[in-house]
Amino acid sequence: MTATMDPARLEQVLAEEEERYRRRTPRSAELAVEGRRSLAGGVPLHWMGNWPTPYPLFMGGAAGAQVTDVDGHEYVDLCLGDTGAMFGHAHPAVREAMIRHARRGATAMLPTADGNAVGRLLQERFGLPLWQLATSATDANRFAIRMCRLATGRDKVLVFAGKYHGSVDETHVVDVNGRLEPQPGVSRNAVDFDRVSAVVEFNDVDALEKALAGGDVACVLAEPAMTNIGIVPAVDGYHDALRELTRAAGTKLIIDETHTISTGPGGYTRAHDLDPDVFVLGKAIAGGIPAAVYGMTEEMAGTLTDYTRKENHGSSHGGFGGTLVGNALTLHVMRTVLEEVMTPAAYDHMIGLASRCEAGVQEVIARHDLGWHVTRLGARCEYLFAPSVPRNGGEAKAARNPLLNATLHLFLLNRGVLLTPFHSMVLMCPATTAADVDRHTAALDEFVGTVLA
Ligand SMILES: Cc1ncc(COP(=O)(O)O)c(C=O)c1O
Known part of the structure; x- marks a missing residue:
């Protein structure tokens, strides 16, 4: 039988992850307070307030496939500026x-x-x-x-x-x-x-x-x-x-x-x-x-x-x-x-890693019998919380689960993996490594194990 994600359990994990986030990110917390004094909504673009974090994660720097926050934590960046940094940070x-x-x-x-x-x-x-x-x-x-x-x-x-x-x-x-x-x-x-x-x-x-x-x-x-x-x-x-x-x-x-x-x-x-x-x-x-x-x-x-x-x-x-x-x-x-x-060699690398990501996510979905699916478009993967690939936007919308999305994304972020806040897109850049991809797959597996426990 397909495993179901209990909303009450998701709420509980979300609250734990929010607490964990607050403990990890004191400098971001300070900058968030400061930001609210001069920026409408506390951020220069209101989308930056849409991450599932209790307050924004402030970026310290970024290079290749890695972002470092102002508290010194490093993240495998699979969001890549929601595609703006698809060819890597500071290439x-x-x-x-x-x-x-x-x-x-x-x-x-x-x-x-x-x-x-x-x-x-x-x-x-x-x-x-x-x-x-x-x-x-x-x-x-x-x-x-x-x-x-x-x-x-x-x-x-x-x-x-x-x-x-x-x-x-x-x-x-x-x-x-x-x-x-x-x-x-x-x-x-x-x-x-x-x-x-x-x-x-x-x-x-x-x-x-x-x-x-x-x-x-x-x-x-x-x-x-x-x-x-x-x-x-x-x-x-x-x-x-x-x-x-x-x-x-x-x-x-x-x-x-x-x-x-x-x-x-x-x-x-x-x-x-x-x-x-x-x-x-x-x-x-x-x-x-x-x-x-x-x-x-x-x-x-x-x-x-x-x-x-x-x-x-x-x-x-x-x-x-x-x-x-x-x-x-x-x-x-x-x-x-x-x-x-944007060379053919860079694409070969990115597409190879996206295939690795697709296979890893597929294996997690199958092992836990989640009833989700993963799709790949070249260097880009996406998983959706429904068993089959949607035929149109209406079907895709029906597969959305904002609570599951927020809990998953915050859980991954706390384990050093960034996904774009708006949906579960996993994007490769020329600097992404197989170890980065496997880190995401392992964190996803850990999330599913935690929520289903
Ligand atoms: C397909 C597509 N076109 C256009 C845009 C707009 O891009 P920008 O926000 O950089 O203007 C987006 C942004 O996500 C997009 O996904």
Whole structure:
């Protein structure tokens, strides 16, 4: 019979782990008190308050696959800044590039030779012919949507239930019995979702066809496999259907590879031969410096450049970009990441370790008969508290268990293993070792043994 996790026992373990955390982290406790005096919510980004700890863990430093807290404890970092540090903390090549370019100046509103090299490297790696920069994946998605609206003259953005693409207003939507509402926890922000959004379940070709039939959808914004509600892989044939249906409806397709870049050096797009109109990648692309890129077809680039060309405007904004976008420092670091860090050899190492992690977690699940499952997308693993791989966001959401998640994550953190706070994602970087992976597997096993005892 499948083992069940008793909520009362989980509460008890959570309380014990909170106590343990308080004993281990006196310096973080002091800094948390200090932080509350000047930062709203005590942290510079409210997400940093969302770890399952009684107060935030303050970082002292980080190198490779390791984070050290301000009390001197070391952690195997499998969160990796929720993907921003997917190529490791303070990677030697990235560090040297930052130092080298710091001496040449950061930003001047002038293009650099590094920018040309970045364009060429992105073209070769991902296949799309023309590129632009942004400062975050959120912004890149906003610009991609704007471009699709210009190209089609339509307003609606279609997303998949359970998605996350950054703080992009139109995407913070749920379908409540046929009405589009802001998703729980996000304010409406004056958005008329019925006019500008559409939402369907992933992997449902009929629902997609129906949603596109009105001819009013500017673009589908999709991760090629969902990663923000656990991993939801695309079923066989879904991407072909998605591309055919969007083309037939005159709808543009944006593939957001911000997380699925874990698949391989060319992302899911190259590994599965996808053919999007726009391709978005952020987070790790400049080794942790805020940056993102979006690639586009010649046709989409024509739309963008027609619209933004200088004769067209009294203003040079055009709704795209930002003062620090494409700055010289970022481009130099991004070039280094593309040339020296995101290499096939680095991916071979990361994917090998992720396979080891997958096998270890699978063994723990089977031995304790937990009725969970683990999925891997290249260098990224994810375990979900349900026996089978979800087919869509709705199924993945039903497998969530916030109490179990919080207790597990705090237990692991107290044993020197960091997982991203939002779900059970386990990510490898080039500096991760087999011993790091095994430490996570052993701590997971210990957790399960403790809760089931
Ligand atoms: C798929 C995807 N796209 C975009 C974003 C937004 O990235 P950022 O917060 O760096 O803007 C995220 C963030 O988690 C994401 O998962």
